[in-house]
Amino acid sequence: TRQTGYTALDYGFVNTAATRSAVTYIDGDQGVLRYRGYPIDQIATNSTYLEVAWLLIYGELPTADQLGEFDERIRRHTLVHEDLKRIFSALPHTAHPMSVLSSAVSALSTYYESETDPNNPEFVELNTIRMLAKLPVIAAYAHKKSIGQAFLYPDNNLGFVDNFLKLNFGVMSEPYEVDPVMSRALERLLILHEDHEQNASTSTVRLVGSTGANQFSSISAGINALYGPLHGGANEAVLEMLGRIRDSGEGVQRFVERVKNKEDGVKLMGFGHRVYKNYDPRAKLVKESADEVLQALGVSDPLLDLAKELEEIALNDDYFRERRLYPNVDFYTGVIYKAMGFPTRMFTVLFAIGRLPGWLAHWREASQDPQAKIGRPQQLYVGAGERNYPGVS
Ligand code: SDX
8 A cells, every 4th residue: 555545456457437248247246147148057058169159249149040151151261371380380399379379360360451441341250250260270280389290271071169179189190080078078168268258358359459450469469368377377277286286295275274374475276256256157067067077088187186175175264255265267177178188288278269259249349339439448546746857846
């Protein structure tokens, strides 16, 4: 607190003028999440990634014909320009896939510069399709690069999720059979990430889009915001945290004490939320499917038991209860991604693919709405009052 009496909270990114949106509704106290009015549990159980993408972007569920044409158009745009692939070889093999992803997406706009005018509805539709079609391909290339394997070409005979799985886990030298359990589990996880109101990365996409920047540049900015460990990077940080607890032998209780004592700024990653002061409904759905998915994949992972033990202890501890800290969407997702075979550093890339439709929907609200204004969060000035330069009276 400074002599002005303002607290640290005032230095947060507090946009006092609430930003209107019709895409997603959250009640943080009740743990409610609805996509365009539909409850998240009904959507995650019954829908598909592309059907939800259409719902978020256009506001209503698509007809069967609309969804069929949407799917077909996306399949026809999965190819990435051969020159763009050279970006991947220019980056170090140790590069984090999130840095690779944001670089490649930003470069994507250079291939379509004559078709990015946000005031041209045809270009807006075309670039939405291009973004949905090419992000999973670029993400798979980032994965292949990180493990030193050759890139595969998209298989347009496969649906969105199956094509993505084949691009990541297929190899040139042998046929790849998509595991239906893995496919359905990944589809459900992607749906759970598709939107979440005005979180940090979505607010970034809105702010950049409100300046008239195109979808590729705005999405690249959102990817960079998501990368942070307090946001999308948390799913990767949770696995690292669980691994450290296991490897150090310090035990869960001792770790929790360190968190409560704020030793070295340690946090219980995957816990807490800016909005949810109750159990994140997505975390509940992910936890429910974790056992089922790992069992169906024939994987048993002690880290899942460790996560459950950690949750049990935290939920019964006054320190977390008083601060209304509950598991968020990132707490259990990493264990499932790991069981699927994704390296830990790909977890936030998976989050980005999930969040893409929400980002595109919010980009439209911020740039297509005639009432939209350029984003400029209100500031609360708490700095020095007027004063003269030394020697100037
Ligand atoms: C996502 O916004 C979204 O919707 C995001 C997201 C989405 O779908 O887009 O839901 C995805 O980003 C989920 C959050 C993933 N991040 C993590 O899991 C990282 C760990 N969580 C924290 O860093 C934290 O909880 C935040 C950043 C998520 C939220 O922080 P808040 O609400 O600003 O809480 P705070 O910083 O005001 O903390 C209040 C108190 C503090 O203690 P005191 O100073 O009162 O003693 O709670 C403590 C904090 O130290 N606290 C934690 C904690 N989170 C808050 N203590 C230990 N572990 C934690 N995780």
